[in-house]
Amino acid sequence: MVSLKRVAAVAAVSMIGLSACSGTDSAAPAVxxxxxxxDLLADAPVAAAADILPGSTMEKIxxxxxxxxxxSLDAPLxxxxxxxxxxxxxxDADMGKALAKYIIGEPxxxxxxxxxxxxxxxxxxxxxxxxxxxYTITPERAEQVSFAGPYYSSGLSIAVKxxxxxxxxxxxLNGKTVIAGANTPxxxxxxxxxxxxxxxxxxxxxxxxxxxxxxxxxxxxQDETLLVADAQKDPSIQVVGKPFxxxxxxxxxxxxxxxFKKFVNDWLTKTxxxxxxxxxxxxxxGTVVQGEAPAPPQIGSVPGS
Amino acid sequence: xxxxxxxxxEFWEGLLVTLQLTAASFAGAAAVxxxxxxxxxxxxxxxxxxxxxxxxxxxxxxxxxxLVLAVFGxxxxxxxxxxxxxxxxxIALYEAAYIAEALRSGVNAVSAxxxxxxxxxxxxxxxxxxxxxxxxxxRTVIQPLGNVFIALTMNTSLAAAVxxxxxxxxxxxxNLAEAQPIPIFVGAGLAYALIAACAGFVTGRLERRxxxxx
Amino acid sequence: xxxxxxxxxxxRARRRIRIATVAGTxxxxxxxxxxxxxxxxxxxxxxxxxxxxATWPMWRYxxxxxxxxxxxxxxxxxxxxxxxxALAMGRLSRRRWVRLPAxxxxxxxRTIPALLLVYVVLFALPRYGLDLPLFWKLTVPLAVSxxxxxxxxxxxxxxxxxxxxxxxxLAVGLTPGQTMRMIVLPQAARRVLPSIVSxxxxxxxxxxxxxxxxxxxxxxxxxxxxxxNGLLIQTYIVVALIYLVVNAxxxxxxxxxxxxxxxxxxxxxxxxxx
Numbered sequence: 001m002v003s004l005k006r007v008a009a010v011a012a013v014s015m016i017g018l019s020a021c022s023g024t025d026s027a028a029p030a031v032x033x034x035x036x037x038x039d040l041l042a043d044a045p046v047a048a049a050a051d052i053l054p055g056s057t058m059e060k061i062x063x064x065x066x067x068x069x070x071x072s073l074d075a076p077l078x079x080x081x082x083x084x085x086x087x088x089x090x091x092d093a094d095m096g097k098a099l100a101k102y103i104i105g106e107p108x109x110x111x112x113x114x115x116x117x118x119x120x121x122x123x124x125x126x127x128x129x130x131x132x133x134x135y136t137i138t139p140e141r142a143e144q145v146s147f148a149g150p151y152y153s154s155g156l157s158i159a160v161k162x163x164x165x166x167x168x169x170x171x172x173l174n175g176k177t178v179i180a181g182a183n184t185p186x187x188x189x190x191x192x193x194x195x196x197x198x199x200x201x202x203x204x205x206x207x208x209x210x211x212x213x214x215x216x217x218x219x220x221x222q223d224e225t226l227l228v229a230d231a232q233k234d235p236s237i238q239v240v241g242k243p244f245x246x247x248x249x250x251x252x253x254x255x256x257x258x259x260f261k262k263f264v265n266d267w268l269t270k271t272x273x274x275x276x277x278x279x280x281x282x283x284x285x286g287t288v289v290q291g292e293a294p295a296p297p298q299i300g301s302v303p304g305s
Numbered sequence: 306x307x308x309x310x311x312x313x314x315e316f317w318e319g320l321l322v323t324l325q326l327t328a329a330s331f332a333g334a335a336a337v338x339x340x341x342x343x344x345x346x347x348x349x350x351x352x353x354x355x356x357x358x359x360x361x362x363x364x365x366x367x368x369x370x371x372l373v374l375a376v377f378g379x380x381x382x383x384x385x386x387x388x389x390x391x392x393x394x395x396i397a398l399y400e401a402a403y404i405a406e407a408l409r410s411g412v413n414a415v416s417a418x419x420x421x422x423x424x425x426x427x428x429x430x431x432x433x434x435x436x437x438x439x440x441x442x443x444r445t446v447i448q449p450l451g452n453v454f455i456a457l458t459m460n461t462s463l464a465a466a467v468x469x470x471x472x473x474x475x476x477x478x479x480n481l482a483e484a485q486p487i488p489i490f491v492g493a494g495l496a497y498a499l500i501a502a503c504a505g506f507v508t509g510r511l512e513r514r515x516x517x518x519x
Numbered sequence: 520x521x522x523x524x525x526x527x528x529x530x531r532a533r534r535r536i537r538i539a540t541v542a543g544t545x546x547x548x549x550x551x552x553x554x555x556x557x558x559x560x561x562x563x564x565x566x567x568x569x570x571x572x573a574t575w576p577m578w579r580y581x582x583x584x585x586x587x588x589x590x591x592x593x594x595x596x597x598x599x600x601x602x603x604x605a606l607a608m609g610r611l612s613r614r615r616w617v618r619l620p621a622x623x624x625x626x627x628x629r630t631i632p633a634l635l636l637v638y639v640v641l642f643a644l645p646r647y648g649l650d651l652p653l654f655w656k657l658t659v660p661l662a663v664s665x666x667x668x669x670x671x672x673x674x675x676x677x678x679x680x681x682x683x684x685x686x687x688x689l690a691v692g693l694t695p696g697q698t699m700r701m702i703v704l705p706q707a708a709r710r711v712l713p714s715i716v717s718x719x720x721x722x723x724x725x726x727x728x729x730x731x732x733x734x735x736x737x738x739x740x741x742x743x744x745x746x747x748n749g750l751l752i753q754t755y756i757v758v759a760l761i762y763l764v765v766n767a768x769x770x771x772x773x774x775x776x777x778x779x780x781x782x783x784x785x786x787x788x789x790x791x792x793x
Contacts, residue, residue, distance in 0.1 A: 073735070074747075118641070118650055121650040202468050211377070216388065362763065365767045367727035369738065382554045459633070473634055490635060
């Protein structure tokens, strides 16, 4: 009942117009991406006019004045919409903006929210120019789309509740109930690493975390960076072991557009050598991972890229 | 077609879950709906108000919102149940509002003289409801109840969105693995149509045997 | 209705009713209090967890979601009503080859879950080269499934118009088409207005399937908001309250319309609502 009073008190206070929050509370929303994308990309490279070949995809995008990116709105640290500013923030989102700046001269992007099953179709029929969406490069996918990059390498890890014992590696998941995000790469990965695990899926990362805390499963498999962020926000869960997969993320492009692929790879090389890649990492994923930015993966080093 | 045949065990398990969801939540919905109907025609004002508020609330909230709230919210008020159980309870409570609405129209269709006669015989409120009014009301609402049943069957597919692996979720998973959407989704659709057809057949028989058309 | 099952209560009955009233009230309040206490004990009522919903940006975001919900509902309702009207006329047609397919459509669609239709548009059609924009991935399946419901509503309305009306139309020399358009349909439409409103409430609830499609309607906006601030339960409670207020207002409107127009009884509910 005390809490009820507190709620009433807060409601009253906010009505007076005091909307600034104390900021010391652990439950208060984390606001990532403090430096605005504009500052971050202030000295981002811009392509020389000669590089925008006539009749090319780059020229089409430049004429349109906007890069259309296939991505997400609800992937924290990677591509998450900030409801306050309406901006989409995170590593993937900022990389998209950097590419837009390289082509157009300004970081103008439009994000088309795409389900993971429809990305090939979106690229094939030209609805989007590029896909930045934890798009793992595989030889099978490379038959339908072209991949520039890889621009980032990540892996799936396992999170459990603090008091859980006996789960340190994926094989320990056999015979247990495991939580995974619906339609995420975690599902086939779990099936491969622990065929006897029972998988239960939920729609979003906070739903999966809540489900883990409420014992709907003993472990939650997700991209390591996301799990680190979750564990930081919520001290009752922890990440165990090292990532058990290696997922090279590529930039999805229309199949066979080699000219554009070379252009994007050149851009990627420039962002890495100019330190922009590292700054974008620091500003997003680096806010939850200790230490310096990792070495970016070698471009073209993966089968399918 | 082989995409469906190779995964028959998955489909079968999904179908079983859908049947469980359907049967259990319809039973629950019927029981709760009956209680709500009794409350809505009772002489106690507060009970009538609660019954009306119940129907209003559940008819105006999307089932998906209720499911998500229940799956993640109920453990926070100390009610921990499995996903399937939670889904059954939520669907039952949701459809109970529609059953109550159907039953009430049935009760209203019973002529006032029946209630008066029951009271003249000295039956109490509960007795006249149980022995005189409800049996007649039920006979007029067989068809509407059958329709609620079909709607409920369709609605059980929403449990897929909160982690229950029912027929719809099974179809989705098989499609992710096999990428053969047409046979897979057509197969699942046929299974639902079959359940609905059975329900239609049963209500048709019941209506011919017991039905009263007013 | 209220005097069907009981007489005007006497003194003893009144006492019993008073006791039942008090007992009922106490029971409901006790249950609520217990739930709220548990909820608070788990920290879900902490002021910090609700504070974001006292700020405008969160509401602005949710209200823009509500706007998208309304847009999706209006567009799919318009499509579904147009198709429903055509289907209703089809089912009433004298030609078998028109009547049978229309009837088959209505009967088949009402036994297919809307979510399954959404999955077909989301996962199956792109494989065959038809990848609709997000908005249509939600509205097309909803229109397809609700068209059948609207068809039944319109058919009931048309059938409820007395035969004499149509005969009179023909007698004054109107063609069958004119009779339908100028005489029967206007009367039918007035009578089924309440049913149309309540079916539209159902459709508005159906748009919550945007959650699956990731179209930014109200429920999906809640999902994005929850991934941003991590306040899953609070966010969904706020979303539920918004749905409740909007839909209850629309239902109220339906009842007002029903009370004002002595029309046909609304057809029985035959369609799934989400």
